[in-house]
Amino acid sequence: MNVLDVAENSMRAQAENVTIKVIEDSAADTLSIIIEDDGCGMSEEQVAQVTDPFFTTRTTRKVGLGVPFFKMAAEMSGGEFSISSEPGVGTKTCATFGLTNIDRMPLGDMASTIQLLICSHEDVNVMYTHIVDGKEFFVSTDQLKEVLEGVSLELPEIRMFIEEYLREHIEALYTDEEE
Secondary structure, eight states: OOHHHHHHHHHTTTEEEEEEEEEEEETEEEEEEEEEOOOOOOOOHHHHHHSSTTSSOOSSSSOOOOHHHHHHHHHHHTOOEEEEEETTTEEEEEEEEETTOOOOOOOOOOOHHHHHHHHHTSSSSEEEEETTTTTEEEEEEHHHHHHHOOOOSHHHHHHHHHHHHHHHHHTTTTTSOOO
């Protein structure tokens, strides 16, 4: 949910490109999640306040819990959190978790999360990289659009195809077999 929330923030910031990287490194005992966008960015003052749950740029509510919860989850697992941004350039959010720390929340259903982002925001190029101990999988909205030759990503059968494709390739990262 943290990945979805931060990526949706990128969409609201009018990003044309959103990069999401999940890097699991058993040797370093880390799980890193990096979300970077080319949206409108934030001022230094906004960056300083973004981890405060009572700060939000939204006008529809008075609290913003996504980033504070993401930071808390990383730190509770012995990890770190950082966010950097520049107006007119974009924002980069990095969360590193202790991979085997008992307090680390499960990564969650990344196939469903990435499918939702890709299919719900066809106009944004979502680039997803997932690395497990050096084995890498990459997919992007632009790649999928090219393969599907203009078919809408919002169609139910296309959503299902994309989710199955993501799930299959992410699961393959956890096996010893070569594809």
